[in-house]
Amino acid sequence: MLKLKAARTLPARASALGWRMLDPRSCWSLRVDLVAAAGPMSAADLPLAIDVCRAATRGDWSALWLGPDEQLLVGLDSAHAQLAPRLAAALDGVAHSIVDVSHRQAAIELSGPGATRLLAMGCPLDFDLRSAPVGFCTRTVYAKAEVVLWRQDTQRFQLQAWRSFLPYVTGLLALGSQELTAGI
């Protein structure tokens, strides 16, 4: 029986001034009534983001509010296998949908003083800390690609895109890095 090493291969692997691709992670789309899920998730020591467009972290897992009944759960790849059974146990009896999307998307980290400038090249959102504080997360667009954006610190963002859009997004970011290098 042939068995592969089964190492995850990313659709784009690159970095430049201001950004880098992150290692593969575990991602799940959780759809559930937040009011019904808040207690059980808390009891199971799993995060649930209640505030609009904000992320919540608990242990190894973070929950990103993407819609009124939609959370993106993000964790380490090494913890991937244990999440589904934990969730199933926690949400037993609560109508929900949990779908593994770990391979659907990959993450880029933007950091440093040029991070917001790189984002402004393709994303129409205002990254002023008053409207997008640390913890802000949302689905939005980067040029012609849909992305999920998560502000993890003042100058540190995580940007997730579907895998076939990643070469496009990283290509644009590479252009942006050139501009940052030229000091513009």
Added chain:
Amino acid sequence: MLIIPCPYCGPRPELEFSYGGQAHVTRPTAASNPSPAEWNAFQYERANLKGLHAERWRHIHGCARFFNVVRDTTTDEILRSYRSGEK
């Protein structure tokens, strides 16, 4: 670019939205056995207003929710937005 107040996420740039046509068009159920005129009205008849217009938008690249907006088609001023099912 319009700044559209998503009733869930707040004001966001038009690039995140898709347009969904006139709001409050009632879809007859098959069980109600709609007359040809009723069905035709649902399918094809739209107001095409000059002035205040209730219309559907979807925050497709945001929270992905459909919702309604009252917009003045002559000025693009948005008077209010509200969730689907609300008036």
Added chain:
Amino acid sequence: MSGDCRSARGGGDLQRSQPLRFEFDGRSYQGLQGDTLASALLANGVHLIGRSFKYHRPRGIMAAGPEDPNALVTIRRDAARSTPNLNATQVELYDGLVAYSQNRWPSLRFDTARINDLLSRFIPSGFYYKTFMWPRKAWHSLYEPRIRAAAGLGVASTEADPDLYAQCYGHCELLIVGAGPAGIAAALTAAASGARVMLCDEQALPGGSLRTGTSARIGGQDAADWLRESVQKLTAAPNVTLLTRTTAFGYLPHNMVALSERLSDHLATPPPGKPRERLWQVCARQVILATGAIERPLVFPGNDRPGVMLAGAARSFLNRYGVLPGARVVVLTAHDDAYQTAIDLKAAGVQIAALADMRTDPAGPHVEAARSAGIAVRTGTTAVGTRGNLRVTAVGLAGLDSNGAVAGAADWVKCDALLMSGGYTPSVHLHSQARGKLRWDEATHAFVPGAAAAGCRSVGACNGLIGAELVRVFEQATAAAADALRECGIHDQPGAIAISKELAVSEDRGASGGWIGALPQPAGAKAGKAFVDWQNDVTAADLKLAVREGFRSIEHIKRYTTTGMATDQGKTSNLNALAIAAQQLGRAIPEVGLTTFRLPYLPVGFGGLAGYARGDFFAPVRKTPMYDWAADRGAVFEPVAMWQRARYFPERGEDMHQAVARECAAVRRSCGLFDASTLGKIEVAGPDAIEFMNRMYVNNWSSLAVGRCRYGILLRDDGFVYDDGVVARLSDDRLHVTTTTGGAPRVLGMMEDYLQTEWPHLKVWLTSTTEQWAVIAVQGPQARAVLEPLVEQADLSAAALPHMAMTRGLVCGVPAMIFRVSFTGELGYEINVPADYGAEVWRAIWASGQAHGMCTYGTEAMHVLRAEKGYIIVGQDTDGTMTPDDAGVSWAVGKNKPEFVGMVSLRKPALQDPRRKQLVGLLTVDPAHVLEEGSQIAAEPGQRPPMRLIGHVTSSYYSSVLGRSIALAVVSAGRSRLGQTLYVPTAHGESTVTVTQPVFYDPKGERLNA
């Protein structure tokens, strides 16, 4: 003609210690750092810059800013970097700049097409509509190309643009457009509040009219010193972004303003990687427009000769660039502002041959200052003509009587420059683009901003403060800034600057006056052309002709005469044209109204508008995990939606048909490997998953067992097929729905629409998993043998996993969903593995398949294989007007369902008409003839147009397994015509075909169920 016209006075924009070389029409000149091409040419005594659009008249520089209509040049860095139609007044000089004049042949000084000027009475406005009527065909082939070549602007490079263009979104509480005194005062006020302020100006240096020169002192210091200090303050403020060389060219809804920032056009050698331009899309809470005003030329015969210039422009050239417009000048004005020009020029040593004022009794500080400077003022005086060929040599001045009519003979005054001023027109372009209203102000004879769009304020000259004292401008600007901040919720404004202190103005002289329309001329005079629109060669006579010929609306007059069109969009001409038309129509100016102001305010290059969206970044190019493998093997790709899909895999010089024949044969004989990853996948999960799918799709999903698959059809509510795909039931409350590649996003969108707005109570959620899974199709009689050695924890036998069943297992140790489905009619599997593992699993299956004669096949072979089986492709065999019955798949429609999308429409009599077009097969009598897809079908042979046509061919291929061509078609009442002979007219005669069932291969499906 030539010589050094540089003055030691003025030149505030210059760095005199930095000389630059540049070339114009092949001749080398010297300029200075800080020059524009226009100022540098004038400094060298060059006034002849171009030939006019239609009459090829010699033209010079009329204005100092972007409103100049004449001085269009081509700037060439190399073959690819050659930009036509740039305004010489906007081109900043750099060392080595190479410029060419336009619209002349063979040379600027000797242009053969100047004959047009002598023939002008044969080519009035609209001549091409009247003259070139016959023969009609010649318009496109002969007349229009010739006219366009003769009436030319510059020629763009035909090479790809090698430069980079950047783009950026901007956000601020307050955007201020224009960094003149009004804009700077507003910015200083807002900067102190801490709000985010953006201030942009299209010039290289901020200051606006202050740079042109003013006698006023601000805050107790020279205006120039105040300007320098203010700009330093703004530059140092962390909350202020000051953008120079940045044109606000478009005002879009909700205060989004488009800015074009020029980053490297002014550099001799732009550093590599530096973009040429940046497009800013600024979302501003509030906007202040401080865009100033544009001086109006005077309309009189011969007003277009080189050397005729706007008075304010001459002052700009002196005070900004140290350039003298001539040695002996005549000033002709109806406005006080030109007096300052005469005073400044006289101080620089220029002889003022005459200062002619059209007003009979001008008075005030300007007039007194001029007189005390020793300038002779002729009042009640107009111009009746000019002399000169390539430069003005004299102007005919004549007196006006008390009725304003010309009285007495002309006095011809020699001069080498004529400086004119009809007053100023507020720049209301952006206010109007924002859908603000305009109001006619009788006092200043100007259209000024009326009701403005929300969040938009105009201040200063663009708001009608023409020639007003600076202090009034400051009052207006600071008040507007304070109001705008309050609108943003910033009420506490402790740092607001005081008009009484920082902005105290002294020694200021307000200016007034103005003239609109043509100047009075002696009765019966034939003095020559009086130009209104220099760029389009439109004269006062042309406008009068248009009215005589019956045009009444100003929009029609504009289009008939072309006044106000092309690159300058009538910045200097629109109001004069309007006044002349109004007078001719016998109506008041506000009754006639203005033409619409549209973006862009100034021309913007396509590169700048495209930004990053060129080449690889025009749109995302989506590739599957197996793309690289296919590319390495020489696959030919085709775009399907945004995806690149392998179309075929040519070997050893095969063409597409040979490759496809080989690929099809391998699938039928042994086994083929196909990348199906692009198929849309939607996970439908929740307690109401089955109920939701029952309502969405035509099928009955309640009877689908867990682990089984079914072909599903989705209609729109109009009853027509929208999408199709295989749906698998993964568990009681979870379905795996596949869609067409192109349909994936819109099917999900449609499902969400119905779920959220029609059935929000259903407990079900939809998640796109298109990209979660790499899908590897293994199709053919050997498929099981290829896969079995790689699979664990799953039984692939026909008994355990029959056609249209699915199971989970490990493939190469990777958790997979294995679907027994087939789009080829062969035994087949579609292996779904998480996408990051896709390429590796693909390679393993490929290796396993080698012993079985496996080949890879692309979308083209897939199309042939499915057509042999009569499987439709939505969008190819259907066209948005086909019901399930038309497409021959009515068997899929669930019986006795209470509801599904499209159900009501299917009841319509028209959708049940037996004469509707139905899917059938066609076999050509000549088995080698492959019909063209899209061909029309006739029931009777030998018809002549108009023919009675009953259908068309939707799919057509050569089938190598059948040894003949096959086709699918939709034909009126097609299923009742089985066995009939029909006719397909082609370019090479009529093809005779026989109607068949649409299944050509293995109609019993024995291979499928193997």
